[in-house]
Amino acid sequence: MRPFFCPIFTFMSAPTSPRSIRIGLAGLGNVGLGVFKNLEKNGDLILQRTGANLEIGRVAVRDLSRPRDAAVGKSLLTGDWRELIADPDLPVIVELIGGTTDAYDLVCGALRAKKIVVTGNKALLAERGQELFALAEECGVPIFFEAAVAGGIPIIQVLQEGLVGNRIVSIHGIINGTCNYILTRMSGAGLSYEEALAEAQEKGYAEADPTLDVSGWDAAHKAIILASLSYGFWIPAKDIYVEGVDTVSITDFRFAERLGYTIKLLSVIRADEEGRVEVRTQPTLVPLSHVLSSVSGSFNAVLVNGDVVGETLFYGRGAGQDPTSSSVISDLCEAAAILIHGPRHSGFVPHGLYGKSKPIDETVSRYYLRLTVDDQPGVLAQVARLLGDRGIGISSVIQPDDLADTTGSTALVLMLDDAPLGTARAAIDAIDALPCVQEKPAWIRVETLLG
Numbered sequence: 001m002r003p004f005f006c007p008i009f010t011f012m013s014a015p016t017s018p019r020s021i022r023i024g025l026a027g028l029g030n031v032g033l034g035v036f037k038n039l040e041k042n043g044d045l046i047l048q049r050t051g052a053n054l055e056i057g058r059v060a061v062r063d064l065s066r067p068r069d070a071a072v073g074k075s076l077l078t079g080d081w082r083e084l085i086a087d088p089d090l091p092v093i094v095e096l097i098g099g100t101t102d103a104y105d106l107v108c109g110a111l112r113a114k115k116i117v118v119t120g121n122k123a124l125l126a127e128r129g130q131e132l133f134a135l136a137e138e139c140g141v142p143i144f145f146e147a148a149v150a151g152g153i154p155i156i157q158v159l160q161e162g163l164v165g166n167r168i169v170s171i172h173g174i175i176n177g178t179c180n181y182i183l184t185r186m187s188g189a190g191l192s193y194e195e196a197l198a199e200a201q202e203k204g205y206a207e208a209d210p211t212l213d214v215s216g217w218d219a220a221h222k223a224i225i226l227a228s229l230s231y232g233f234w235i236p237a238k239d240i241y242v243e244g245v246d247t248v249s250i251t252d253f254r255f256a257e258r259l260g261y262t263i264k265l266l267s268v269i270r271a272d273e274e275g276r277v278e279v280r281t282q283p284t285l286v287p288l289s290h291v292l293s294s295v296s297g298s299f300n301a302v303l304v305n306g307d308v309v310g311e312t313l314f315y316g317r318g319a320g321q322d323p324t325s326s327s328v329i330s331d332l333c334e335a336a337a338i339l340i341h342g343p344r345h346s347g348f349v350p351h352g353l354y355g356k357s358k359p360i361d362e363t364v365s366r367y368y369l370r371l372t373v374d375d376q377p378g379v380l381a382q383v384a385r386l387l388g389d390r391g392i393g394i395s396s397v398i399q400p401d402d403l404a405d406t407t408g409s410t411a412l413v414l415m416l417d418d419a420p421l422g423t424a425r426a427a428i429d430a431i432d433a434l435p436c437v438q439e440k441p442a443w444i445r446v447e448t449l450l451g
């Protein structure tokens with residue numbers, strides 16, 4: 001007699017004979033060790049969910065003599081990543097060595113050897129993604145890169161799968177944990193920039209070379225990847241605009257707060273009506289009333305606006321050992337699914353609706369402008385005229401009495417209406433040249449995030 005009750009998990013359970021999948025891991029830094037430990041910790045669960053027993057079969061490290069965590073057996077280690085490529089029993093290679101030279105050779109070698117590649121290397125993909133995905137296509141093996149953007153937030157899957165039926169209207173992202181940590185500690189605890197950076201490094205958020213973080217380029221690399229996935233062509237790095245956090249001052253935080261804003265390193269991605277794509281990463285005023293303003297510490301958040309779904313927000317830890325290894329493990333499970341069930345695509349699907357970058361000088365936003373000027377009548381009128389001549393309106397002005405000093409100078413802070421960057425820069429240069437302006441103007445873009 002057929003059973004009356006047939007539990008649904010009978011149809012959903014993994015194949016009964018588990019498949020062992022050996023992985024070659026290149027790089028045993030913070031994230032590599034996290035992958036190792038978390039595969040040990042949750043291997044049984046992953047086996048039940050995927051039908052695959054994921055096992056690190058070989059680990060390539062740069063320096064064999066360095067002391068290692070006891071969890072990683074010495075017999076697994078090699079000092080030469082080429083051994084991973086040459087080993088026919090490693091169908092999946094995880095690239096976590098960073099940089100764009102050895103990592104490039106390693107990824108190309110793995111693809112040519114028909115191995116699935118998993119990488120967290122945003123610089124590599126942002127700079128050489130186009131050629132790497134062409135090679136992946138040619139070799140018939142994919143590259144997965146969930147860990148390359150926003151640490152533990154599965155934003156790549158969101159764009160490739162969850163929102164596949166949407167045109168992406170815009171993305172606003174806080175996608176560098178180190179910079180967000182620095183800005184949060186500067187604004188909240190009054191730490192100096194250097195103190196806050198040292199803390200972020202101690203906690204393992206920063207890249208091996210932290211100038212990549214603080215210059216804005218780590219976030220910019222991630223923005224290039226998100227934009228390229230969203231708009232279907234690889235955005236050239238030369239077409240994007242990047243500024244770091246090292247110029248942000250405590251003074252600007254205080255003025256921003258008086259105006260109802262905070263400062264975040266924000267990556268903005270959007271296409272205009274002609275399909276021209278704008279990608280920029282820079283310190284930006286964000287309204288205190290908007291949820292992005294409360295994303296603090298090493299947390300990341302990505303606000304994606306799709307034409308069908310509307311606004312969606314993804315929040316989580318954007319850096320650190322466990323969150324980032326969670327994304328690597330998700331890619332390993334994708335790799336396992338392909339090895340068990342067959343291929344899907346190369347990891348990046350180009351499409352043809354877009355294809356042009358928008359010149360940065362044509363990108364439009366509001367601006368915060370802080371001037372140090374002579375404390376005398378008529379100064380505001382001179383500044384307003386230079387802005388008005390170029391069609392730039394002023395939405396508010398503050399000239400705080402408490403910041404007038406005995407040398408006869410004072411701060412003058414203006415919020416400017418929407419203007420193309422090129423026009424705003426020309427106006428700011430003209431203002432800078434006024435004799436009544438005593439210091440180089442400080443300006444920051446403003447996103448109202450009104451949808």
Ligand code: HSE
Nearest residue numbers: 176177178206207319
């Ligand atoms: N250094 C990066 C960050 C790590 O701070 O966000 C994740 O890419």
